[in-house]
Amino acid sequence: MRPFTTETAAMLKLPVANVDTDQLIPARFMKEPRKPEGYGRFLLHDLIAEADMPKPEAGQTILVARRNFGCGSSREAAVYALADFGFRAVIAPGFGDIFASNCVKNGVVPATVSEADAEALLAAGNLPVTIDLEAQRIACGNIVVDFTIDPVWRTQLLKGWDDIDLTLAEADGIAAFLAQDAAGRPWAAPRR
Amino acid sequence: MPAPLTLFDKLWRSHVVTERDDGLALLWIDRHFVHEGSHHAFGQIAARGAKVARPDLTFGVADHYVPTRGRGLPIPDASVARMVDQLSANTAAHGITLFGLDDARQGIVHVTGTEQGLTLPGLTVVCGDSHTSTHGAFGAYAFGIGASEVAHVLATQTLWQKKPKRMRVGVDGMIGLGITAKDIMLTVIATIGADGAAGHAIEFAGSAIRGLSMEGRMTLCNMSIEAGGRCGMVAPDETTFAYLAGRPFAPAGDVWTAAIDDWRRLPTDADAAFDREVALDGADIAPTVTWGISPEQALPITASVPDPAGMADAVKAAATRDALDYMALAPGQKLDTIAVDRVFIGSCTNSRIEDLRAAAGVLAGKRAKVPGLVSPGSSLVKQQAEQEGLARIFTEAGLEWVESGCSMCVGMNGDMVAPGERCASTTNRNFKGRQGPGARTHLMSPAMVAAAAVTGHLTDVRRFS
Numbered sequence: 001m002r003p004f005t006t007e008t009a010a011m012l013k014l015p016v017a018n019v020d021t022d023q024l025i026p027a028r029f030m031k032e033p034r035k036p037e038g039y040g041r042f043l044l045h046d047l048i049a050e051a052d053m054p055k056p057e058a059g060q061t062i063l064v065a066r067r068n069f070g071c072g073s074s075r076e077a078a079v080y081a082l083a084d085f086g087f088r089a090v091i092a093p094g095f096g097d098i099f100a101s102n103c104v105k106n107g108v109v110p111a112t113v114s115e116a117d118a119e120a121l122l123a124a125g126n127l128p129v130t131i132d133l134e135a136q137r138i139a140c141g142n143i144v145v146d147f148t149i150d151p152v153w154r155t156q157l158l159k160g161w162d163d164i165d166l167t168l169a170e171a172d173g174i175a176a177f178l179a180q181d182a183a184g185r186p187w188a189a190p191r192r
Numbered sequence: 193m194p195a196p197l198t199l200f201d202k203l204w205r206s207h208v209v210t211e212r213d214d215g216l217a218l219l220w221i222d223r224h225f226v227h228e229g230s231h232h233a234f235g236q237i238a239a240r241g242a243k244v245a246r247p248d249l250t251f252g253v254a255d256h257y258v259p260t261r262g263r264g265l266p267i268p269d270a271s272v273a274r275m276v277d278q279l280s281a282n283t284a285a286h287g288i289t290l291f292g293l294d295d296a297r298q299g300i301v302h303v304t305g306t307e308q309g310l311t312l313p314g315l316t317v318v319c320g321d322s323h324t325s326t327h328g329a330f331g332a333y334a335f336g337i338g339a340s341e342v343a344h345v346l347a348t349q350t351l352w353q354k355k356p357k358r359m360r361v362g363v364d365g366m367i368g369l370g371i372t373a374k375d376i377m378l379t380v381i382a383t384i385g386a387d388g389a390a391g392h393a394i395e396f397a398g399s400a401i402r403g404l405s406m407e408g409r410m411t412l413c414n415m416s417i418e419a420g421g422r423c424g425m426v427a428p429d430e431t432t433f434a435y436l437a438g439r440p441f442a443p444a445g446d447v448w449t450a451a452i453d454d455w456r457r458l459p460t461d462a463d464a465a466f467d468r469e470v471a472l473d474g475a476d477i478a479p480t481v482t483w484g485i486s487p488e489q490a491l492p493i494t495a496s497v498p499d500p501a502g503m504a505d506a507v508k509a510a511a512t513r514d515a516l517d518y519m520a521l522a523p524g525q526k527l528d529t530i531a532v533d534r535v536f537i538g539s540c541t542n543s544r545i546e547d548l549r550a551a552a553g554v555l556a557g558k559r560a561k562v563p564g565l566v567s568p569g570s571s572l573v574k575q576q577a578e579q580e581g582l583a584r585i586f587t588e589a590g591l592e593w594v595e596s597g598c599s600m601c602v603g604m605n606g607d608m609v610a611p612g613e614r615c616a617s618t619t620n621r622n623f624k625g626r627q628g629p630g631a632r633t634h635l636m637s638p639a640m641v642a643a644a645a646v647t648g649h650l651t652d653v654r655r656f657s
């Protein structure tokens with residue numbers, strides 16, 4: 001996975017609360033083979049068909065929205081669609097639990113801000129936004145706000161580690177567990 | 193004195209490698225089963241150039257897509273053949289034991305794995321399939337996982353998990369003649385709802401559960417997921433040990449003796465606390481069938497189709513209307529007058545030897561009024577059923593006796609219920625389209641399916657005893 005340090009880009013502003021994963025990618029587009037590539041063109045398909053909704057544009061890699069972003073069904077395809085379109089970070093005053101952890105699995109930063117800070121960013125002019133994961137800070141023109149993220153996820157994203165990398169870093173702990181386990185549960189291995 | 197622990201607490205505690213501040217624990221996985229559907233995960237680890245960490249703890253089974261007819265011949269459907277071949281290639285490349293199509297031990301993963309003695313008390317067992325909960329019948333922590341998690345287990349033999357809450361479902365009292373684990377479980381699901389155990393690890397306890405065979409306990413745990421549970425389990429006891437003794441992969445000799453000593457310490461301590469308790473009286477349980485499109489839409493066979501008009505809960509009324517519409521049933525219709533078009537006996541829920549014996553017991557010397565398929569849970573079960581003369585009873589009744597696989601439980605291999613047809617089935621899911629587009633499924637025990645076959649409509653099997 002590509003490590004994330006800072007990202008400066010145009011921002012997609014979605015002044016909507018409770019954008020669920022079905023809005024991120026409607027279920028009917030998921031009959032295709034489960035490959036992350038190719039989902040981007042269905043991103044927010046039905047939502048942006050509505051009048052006055054901003055459409056995602058090439059070059060936008062950071063999304064800001066209102067509370068409870070990514071709630072609903074656990075489908076990982078919602079994040080595939082975001083990542084495949086090019087998004088690297090989502091900013092909101094709260095996320096669906098499974099969605100946020102799926103973001104991290106796919107290298108997308110779920111940055112939690114206060115309601116007031118989200119509103120400030122949504123109201124900001126059309127300036128590029130910078131998100132600094134190390135400093136946990138977002139800057140857009142003269143708006144500078146801090147965000148929170150689970151420390152384990154932050155490390156993973158900074159290092160570009162997926163869950164498997166994270167676990168492989170526990171090699172010593174696993175070895176210690178196994179040494180103790182082999183003595184305690186000699187019957188646990190399948191008989192050969 | 194140490195604090196009293198539940199069976200689940202003991203299983204959890206003995207597998208934690210490390211814990212994180214956010215509440216996730218890294219668990220060691222003792223057994224990992226893969227099947228045709230696991231190819232995404234093999235693809236993921238190939239993409240990162242990783243090896244399977246513990247091929248010795250990983251076992252492959254061909255079941256979801258396998259044909260149930262023409263075994264030994266080339267598979268006619270090219271996409272099915274590709275799925276089966278890919279599993280063979282992936283397991284061979286990583287040195288994983290495969291119970292493939294040419295193996296006498298092949299079967300449905302949850303039947304083969306347990307019958308081979310691979311699942312033991314005190315283990316963690318995972319598979320990329322929600323009905324992995326079946327293996328909890330041995331007092332193991334067994335649960336289904338997603339594709340990324342399968343890749344994680346392949347690469348590391350561990351998994352990050354959040355500890356579920358604990359729930360005890362107690363069933364005490366004498367269960368009536370002709371009442372099976374399937375009837376108990378459908379009643380539990382109807383009582384607590386299809387999401388009633390969400391976020392919980394279920395332990396089944398009580399005298400009625402103790403009295404069940406291993407086959408029955410597996411049926412019970414199999415459908416834990418249908419109640420929303422993370423997993424289901426029954427504490428190991430003499431029944432468990434007797435079932436496991438001498439199984440090919442189960443421990444033997446001194447190791448077996450040590451194992452039994454340890455396993456006797458697994459059951460929940462007196463006074464251990466559960467987050468939730470549900471109690472049922474076994475004497476109240478009748479032969480049970482589903483009438484709708486969720487396993488919670490189940491009733492005793494003596495009841496009638498519910499009437500949404502009389503329901504206070506608007507959401508429930510809407511769900512009932514939707515179900516009746518799909519199932520083409522009228523409110524108030526007596527359940528035992530619903531005519532069926534075909535029957536299916538099979539799936540990881542009810543395809544073990546005891547299930548086949550129960551169905552054959554009803555069918556012996558009779559003719560089925562409707563067509564049907566009997567697919568044993570494993571090729572070894574098939575062999576045993578043929579030796580016991582059960583296969584002859586099925587074929588003489590007019591049912592088709594086929595090879596082992598997931599078959600008409602899910603229809604991936606082409607064994608499907610036709611659109612609009614009504615099927616009495618021993619499987620675990622009556623969702624819309626589960627047995628084929630437009631298929632109407634009624635879930636029930638093997639003996640109840642046999643009774644429906646003989647009469648052509650849903651029938652109280654107690655009439656036959």
Ligand code: SF4
Nearest residue numbers: 323539540598601602
């Ligand atoms: S028999 Fe049905 S429920 Fe069981 S593993 Fe196969 S498809 Fe899943």
